Amino acid sequence: DSGVTQTPKHLITATGQRVTLRCSPRSGDLSVYWYQQSLDQGLQFLIQYYNGEERAKGNILERFSAQQFPDLHSELNLSSLELGDSALYFCASSPRTGAGGNTIYFGEGSWLTVV
Amino acid sequence: GEDVEQSLFLSVREGDSSVINCTYTDSSSTYLYWYKQEPGAGLQLLTYIFSNMDMKQDQRLTVLLNKKDKHLSLRIADTQTGDSAIYFCAEKGRDDKIIFGKGTRLHILP
Numbered sequence: 001d002s003g004v005t006q007t008p009k010h011l012i013t014a015t016g017q018r019v020t021l022r023c024s025p026r027s028g029d030l031s032v033y034w035y036q037q038s039l040d041q042g043l044q045f046l047i048q049y050y051n052g053e054e055r056a057k058g059n060i061l062e063r064f065s066a067q068q069f070p071d072l073h074s075e076l077n078l079s080s081l082e083l084g085d086s087a088l089y090f091c092a093s094s095p096r097t098g099a100g101g102n103t104i105y106f107g108e109g110s111w112l113t114v115v
Numbered sequence: 116g117e118d119v120e121q122s123l124f125l126s127v128r129e130g131d132s133s134v135i136n137c138t139y140t141d142s143s144s145t146y147l148y149w150y151k152q153e154p155g156a157g158l159q160l161l162t163y164i165f166s167n168m169d170m171k172q173d174q175r176l177t178v179l180l181n182k183k184d185k186h187l188s189l190r191i192a193d194t195q196t197g198d199s200a201i202y203f204c205a206e207k208g209r210d211d212k213i214i215f216g217k218g219t220r221l222h223i224l225p
Contacts, residue, residue: 002157033213042217043158043203056212090157103148104213106158 003027004107006091012113018079021110025072025093031055032074033094033104034066038087049074081114088112117141119216121204126222133191135219137204140185144206147180149189152201152218161189161202191221199223 003026013019025032034046045058049068060066063081068074078085088111094104118140127133139147144166150158164171164178164187171178177190187206191198201218208214 002159004157031211035215043215045212045214048211050211056210058212058214092158103146103160103163105160106150108157 002105002107004091004093004105006089006107006110008110009108010111010113012115013081015081015083015114017081017114018077019081019112021076021078021089021091021112023074023076023091023093023107025074025091026105029093029095029105030072031094031104032068032072033092034060034074034076035090035092036087037090037109043090046076078112083114086112086114117206117208117212117214119204119206119214121202121216121219123217124220124222126224127194128224129194129196131194133189133194133198133221135189135191135202135204135221137187137189137216138185139187139204139206139214141206141208141214142185143209144185145209146207147178147187148203148205148207148213149176149178149187150203150205150215152203154200158203194221194223196223 005024030051036044046060048056066076088109092104092106121137148163149161175192179188203218204216
């Protein structure tokens, strides 16, 4: 158990809908990362937050957004869902950013199926 | 942009050593990682190496880093059936983004 909690574990929804994925980082970790894992694209970095502020941005679509709240949990919002958004979405956390933040720990992921 | 490449498949006989290779492009990488993903599970951190190190050993795992060639390898000694998984190489740049390769699926032959 990495200490990173993601909910829901599985989600099935229809095209055009909107979903919210939730992540609770390890206790004390300030940094939260979101990744999308699909068969053809591998593990794609979406976005990183550090202590409530956006820190780094990757291949995140405009239909997707994220935020990190004062209690450090994070949510990833996916809207106008398409079939191609079906994937495993991972959250990860690390103690701090910068040169000292040397490891990140992953949750077990949220399986999203868009039908 | 940053890119991490690794071969997609590797088959090794039980008891032999497995060597999984990775190349990356970001010369400003600060840390390099190896993660393991078992079926239906999340990514488990196996080991990491700081960019100013050449080698790191942890029990059956040996990580070698050639910074000049931007090449990272993971050697698993005495490979067991429980080592069957997907192994991801990742690098962390100075901008804090952590970029992963597509993963190498390690298959253990009896």
